[in-house]
Amino acid sequence: xxxxxxxxxxxxxxxxxxxxxxxxxxxxxxxxxxxxxxxxxxxxxxxxxxxxxxxxxxxxxxxxxxxxxxxxxxxxxxxxxxxxxxxxxxxxxxxxxxxxxxxxxxxxxxxxxxxxxxxxxxxxxxxxxxxxxxxxxxxxxxxxxxxxxxxxxxxxxxxxxxxxxxxxxxxxxxxxxxxxxxxxxxxxxxxxxxxxxxxxxxxxxxxxxxxxxxxxxxxxxxxxxxxxxxxxxxxxxxxxxxxxxxxxxxxxxxxxxxxxxxxxxxxxxxxxxxxxxxxxxxxxxxxxxxxxxxxxxxxxxxxxxxxxxxxxxxxxxxxxxxxxxxxxxxxxxxxxxxxxxxxxxxxxxxxxxxxxxxxx
Numbered sequence: 286x287x288x289x290x291x292x293x294x295x296x297x298x299x300x301x302x303x304x305x306x307x308x309x310x311x312x313x314x315x316x317x318x319x320x321x322x323x324x325x326x327x328x329x330x331x332x333x334x335x336x337x338x339x340x341x342x343x344x345x346x347x348x349x350x351x352x353x354x355x356x357x358x359x360x361x362x363x364x365x366x367x368x369x370x371x372x373x374x375x376x377x378x379x380x381x382x383x384x385x386x387x388x389x390x391x392x393x394x395x396x397x398x399x400x401x402x403x404x405x406x407x408x409x410x411x412x413x414x415x416x417x418x419x420x421x422x423x424x425x426x427x428x429x430x431x432x433x434x435x436x437x438x439x440x441x442x443x444x445x446x447x448x449x450x451x452x453x454x455x456x457x458x459x460x461x462x463x464x465x466x467x468x469x470x471x472x473x474x475x476x477x478x479x480x481x482x483x484x485x486x487x488x489x490x491x492x493x494x495x496x497x498x499x500x501x502x503x504x505x506x507x508x509x510x511x512x513x514x515x516x517x518x519x520x521x522x523x524x525x526x527x528x529x530x531x532x533x534x535x536x537x538x539x540x541x542x543x544x545x546x547x548x549x550x551x552x553x554x555x556x557x558x559x560x561x562x563x564x565x566x567x568x569x570x571x572x573x574x575x576x577x578x579x580x581x582x583x584x585x586x587x588x589x590x591x592x593x594x595x596x597x598x599x600x601x602x603x604x605x606x607x608x609x610x611x612x613x614x615x616x617x618x619x620x621x622x623x624x625x626x627x628x629x630x631x632x633x634x635x636x637x638x639x640x641x642x643x644x645x
Contacts, residue, residue: 310340317343322353333364341368342376349379349388358389369400377404378412385415385424394425405436413440414448421451421460430461441472449476450484457487466497477508485512486520493523493532502533513544521548522556529559529568538569549580557584558592565595574605585616590626593619594634601641613641 313328326347332340345364348357362383368376381400384393398419404412417436420429434455440448453472456465470491476484489508492501506527512520525544528537542563548556561580564573578599584592597616600609620626621634 310337313340313343317352322347326353333367336367336371338368338371338373338376341365341371342373342379345376345379358383360389362389369403372403372407374404374407374409374412377401377407378409378415381412381415385419394419396425398425405439408439408443410440410443410445410448413437413443414445414451417448417451430455432461434461441475444475444479446476446479446481446484449473449479450481450487453484453487466491468497470497477511480511480515482512482515482517482520485509485515486517486523489520489523493527502527504533506533513547516547516551518548518551518553518556521545521551522553522559525556525559529563538563540569542569549583552583552587554584554587554589554592557581557587558589558595561592561595574599576605578605585619588623588625590620590623590630593617593623594630594637597634598637601637610641614638617641 309328310332313325313332316322316324316328325343329340329343333344341364345361345368347353348364349361350356354360362380365376365380365383369380377400381397381404383389384400385397386392390396398416401412401416401419405416413436417433417440419425420436421433422428426432434452437448437452437455441452449472453469453476455461456472457469458464462468470488473484473488473491477488485508489505489512491497492508493505494500498504506524509520509524509527513524521544525541525548527533528544529541530536534540542560545556545560545563549560557580561577561584563569564580565577566572570576578596581592581596581599585596593616597613597618597620599605600616601613602608606612617634617637621631621638623630626634
């Protein structure tokens with residue numbers, strides 16, 4: 286994540302002003318806070334030219350964001366580099382970001398790691414997190430979960446929510462650390478309390494399944510709702526499931542449909558499948574086989590085995606579509622051969638295949 290223009294408020298405290306006037310930098314800072322970037326540029330450009338690292342960094346931000354100047358990633362990189370070479374951690378982090386994303390320079394993960402490392406060693410939480418991600422994914426360095434955990438931990442200890450979330454994931458899956466559901470919950474909780482939607486969702490899953498905490502459907506619903514309200518599709522789907530099944534809330538098929546719809550509209554295959562079922566059964570909506578087919582189709586196209594099976598059956602029976610045994614055969618076979626299909630889906634696919642004599 287690129288450090289944004291808000292850094293302007295604190296850079297005045299980061300660097301000594303040897304040979305330049307404090308007033309000039311402050312005038313630029315006050316102008317930037319007021320949104321007068323042209324004046325900020327006028328004040329900071331001479332300071333940057335004289336080698337002031339904070340002014341150089343802020344010029345980089347202005348070019349990166351197109352504030353007071355035309356947006357220019359090459360110029361942003363130029364000024365970040367000048368400040369980074371003087372040891373300014375914020376600039377080192379942002380230079381790493383430019384290399385990681387190929388902005389203003391050729392994409393180069395090794396260079397990204399180099400600059401993230403320099404900033405991380407100075408305690409920069411953004412850089413510590415990003416360095417953890419590079420080790421986690423094996424980008425620019427050999428994949429090393431222990432190193433990933435090390436850097437996530439450092440950033441997490443500074444309250445960096447995404448690092449807390451990722452650290453929770455490392456404990457959840459036992460990557461770089463011993464698998465520990467309680468530690469996973471601890472770190473998901475910290476990130477969730479800061480509003481991290483993914484952590485809120487994962488915390489909800491933990492309460493729903495009783496992993497690392499006592500099973501508590503009401504708490505699960507609470508956290509699914511927080512994440513769903515932020516637009517996280519998985520949480521919207523799970524909240525719909527809780528309403529459909531009356532877990533932690535009063536059973537309410539209309540609310541179930543509402544949340545399945547939100548997730549389905551974002552492409553969530555499980556929600557598309559469940560929304561198809563709601564239309565097929567007339568739960569929370571008027572029964573509508575055409576709508577059922579529509580949503581089964583969307584989920585089936587993403588490889589969802591249950592939707593492939595149901596879509597095949599709809600074609601076999603001519604429900605919501607014209608009867609078409611060739612399409613029925615295609616989708617039922619897809620469901621049976623789907624590596625993600627569970628035993629129930631495979632058995633039903635086989636039963637339908639035989640009952641409909643689709644081998645003919």
